[in-house]
Amino acid sequence: xxxxxxxxxxxxxxxKEAVTLDCxxxxxxxxxxxxxxxQPSSGEMIFLIYQGSYDEQNATEGRYSLNFQKARKSxxxxxxxxQLGDSAMYFCAMREASYGGATNKLIFGTGTLLxxxx
Amino acid sequence: xxxxxxxxxxxxxxxxxxxILRCVPISNHLYFYWYRQILGQKVEFLVSFYNNExxxxxxxxxxxxxxxxxxxxxFTLKIxxxKLEDSAMYFCASIGGTGSGEQYFGPGTRLTVT
Numbered sequence: 001x002x003x004x005x006x007x008x009x010x011x012x013x014x015x016k017e018a019v020t021l022d023c024x025x026x027x028x029x030x031x032x033x034x035x036x037x038x039q040p041s042s043g044e045m046i047f048l049i050y051q052g053s054y055d056e057q058n059a060t061e062g063r064y065s066l067n068f069q070k071a072r073k074s075x076x077x078x079x080x081x082x083q084l085g086d087s088a089m090y091f092c093a094m095r096e097a098s099y100g101g102a103t104n105k106l107i108f109g110t111g112t113l114l115x116x117x118x
Numbered sequence: 119x120x121x122x123x124x125x126x127x128x129x130x131x132x133x134x135x136x137x138i139l140r141c142v143p144i145s146n147h148l149y150f151y152w153y154r155q156i157l158g159q160k161v162e163f164l165v166s167f168y169n170n171e172x173x174x175x176x177x178x179x180x181x182x183x184x185x186x187x188x189x190x191x192x193f194t195l196k197i198x199x200x201k202l203e204d205s206a207m208y209f210c211a212s213i214g215g216t217g218s219g220e221q222y223f224g225p226g227t228r229l230t231v232t
Contacts (some may be wrong), residue, residue: 035220043207045161045223091161105151105174106221108161 002027004094004109011114013082020067021077021112023092029053032096034075035106036066039089048090051075079114087116120144122224124210130230131200139195139227141210150193151211151221152185154178161209167193200231 003026013019025034036048051059051066059066067076079086090113093106123142131137143150152164165175167185184196193212197204207228211221 037223043228044225045209045211047220047222050220093161105163105166106153106161107163110160 002029002032002094002096002107004092004107006092006109006112008112009110011112013079013114013116015084015116015118016081018078018080019082019114021079021090021092021114023075023077023109025073025075025092025094027073027094027096029096032094034066034068035093035095036064036075036077037091037093037108038086039091039111041088045091049077082116084116084118087114089113122210122212122222124208124224124227126227127225128228128230130232133202133231134199136196136198137200137229139197139208139210139229141193141195141224142191143193143210143212144214144222145191147212147214147222149173149213150185150187152195153209153211153223155207155209155226156203157206164195164208197229200229202231205229205231 005024008022032053034051038046038048049059049061049064049066051068058068063080065078067078089111091111092109095104095106125140150167153161154164155161163176165179165185166173182198186194207226209226210224213221
C-alpha cells in the first residue's frame with residue numbers, strides 16, 4: 001500500500017535562510033506523482049509543486065524546489081530565502097497512476113509545521 | 119483565476135442531525151473529490167466522483183455519507199446522523215483530468231458536531 005512519511009513534526013528557520021522539509025514515500029507503482037501543499041493557519045490547501053516519477057529534472061516553482069531522489073524514495077521540499085509568510089503546515093502527498101492515471105486520489109503525509117523567525 | 123468554492127465556511131450541528139456540505143468545482147473540471155481533516159491530523163481521502171458516479175471511496179466513507187452532483191455546477195457531501203467524531207474540516211477538490219493531476223482544493227468547511 002502506498003504511504004507517505006514526514007518525520008519532522010515541526011521546523012524552525014530564520015528569515016531569508018533556506019529550509020528543507022523531508023518526505024519519503026512507499027509505493028510499488030512505477031508511475032506516480034508527488035505533490036507539496038501549504039496549509040496556512042486560515043486552513044486552505046495551497047498547491048506548491050509537483051514532481052512526476054518519470055521526470056528527470058527536479059521540479060522548481062519560484063522559491064520552491066523539490067529534491068527528488070527516486071532510488072531513496074524521497075521528495076524533499078526546499079524553500080529558499082524563507083519569508084515570514086512561509087510559516088504554515090506543509091503536506092507532502094502522492095498519487096499513484098497505475099490505474100486511473102492523473103485522476104487518482106491523493107495520499108497525504110502527517111505534515112510539517114514550519115515557523116519562520118525574524 | 120478560477121477556483122473551487124465551498125459553503126458554508128463553518129457549520130455547527132447537533133449530534134444526530136443531517137448536514138449537507140456544498141462545493142462548486144472549477145467549471146470545466148470533470149473529477150471531484152472530498153477529503154477530511156480532523157483537527158491537527160493529516161488530510162484523508164473520502165471519495166472521488168466522475169461521470170455522475172462514485173469512482174472510488176475510502177473505508178471512512180460508509181453508509182452515513184453520500185455524494186451528489188445535483189446540477190451542472192454543485193457537488194455535495196451529505197452526512198446523515200452526524201456523530202461527534204465527524205467534526206473536521208472537509209475539503210472539496212477538482213481536476214480537469216489532464217496534465218499533472220494537480221487537485222485544486224476549495225477553502226474547506228469546518229464542521230463542528232456538538
